Amino acid sequence: MLLDDGGSNGVRFGCNDSLVGLAKDAPAGMEPLPAAMQVLLTAGTDTSLPGGGPAQGRDTYNALAGSRLKFLSGTFDGTTVTVYLAGALSLGGVCDIPRMEAQLTQTALAAVDAVRAQVYLNGRPLAEVLRLDGADGL
Template sequence: MTTRRLSTFSILGVCALFALSGCFGPPSPAPTSSSSTPSATASPVTTPSATASPSAPISPSTEPVPTTTTAPSPAPTSPAAREETTSPGLPEQVAPLTVYYVAIGDNGTSGPMIGCGDSLVATTTAPVRFTDQVGPSIRTLLANKSRAVGMSGLVNVLYQSKLTYLGGELDGGTITIHLSGQFMLSGVCDIPRAKAQLEFTAMAASGATSARVFVNGRPIDDVLSLK
């Protein structure tokens, strides 16, 4: 009886031992599917850090250059090209022109006395562009077809004359101008007035101290002579 009871207890003890080993044994290894999942989800986290790293800035040389900054600028006009359109040796400038008219009966009060007790008076135009001032000044005088010079009281005795400026040259202190056409004057006193208007206008334009005027190749004194 004692032997059989021990055997029974022995069997129960062994069974109990196996049951306990099943409950407290080493943990089973984690499934492979669950262990690979974190590594797959963690990989995107490291990707932005590589692109945002300050150790590798974008080089400015790789940026595209706008075409407007690389377009060639137009070539500047050379001084030689500008000089071809102007008179050789004379710089282009902008300034008023000086033109002379007559103050009849002024007796030299307003300017140099000429003719029949008259005065020669200098007037100025609006600024004009020129290289040779003599030509524009004489042409301005000849283009005035009014006897009265505005409200100034001055007179232009050349207003009826049909004259054209041909050219001129400066020799030392003397300016020589050449005209073509004919004079249309109102009387004897207009002869010194017309001559003075032409000569003084030419001297003011050239800076000369004396002037000679030729009309149709002849000296003005011969053309205006009453002989």
């Protein structure tokens, strides 16, 4: 995502950020969903955008970089993708709440071309976990 981009280079959401897709090589032999989630969960904080557009060379932000998350499993029924994660989130501030939700759900949707995504962390819906974490001192 591009921080405070206002939707100029992607879908505007959250704290005036833009959600942008990045093409990454999947680990060899992996199915699309686990591969996409692994790339997202193991990515660092910043990646420079490739290409020739107006965002070229801008650093992206990964709200999940400080979290310790592991992809457990996922299913796709032709419409809905369901992702199960384990671990702990590390929020950098209240703006990381919509950022984390967007990164996880949009990565899952794009990986299998789904219409709807459900993400669970430690057996609880992601939205519920983010509400609780966001209320704890942020």
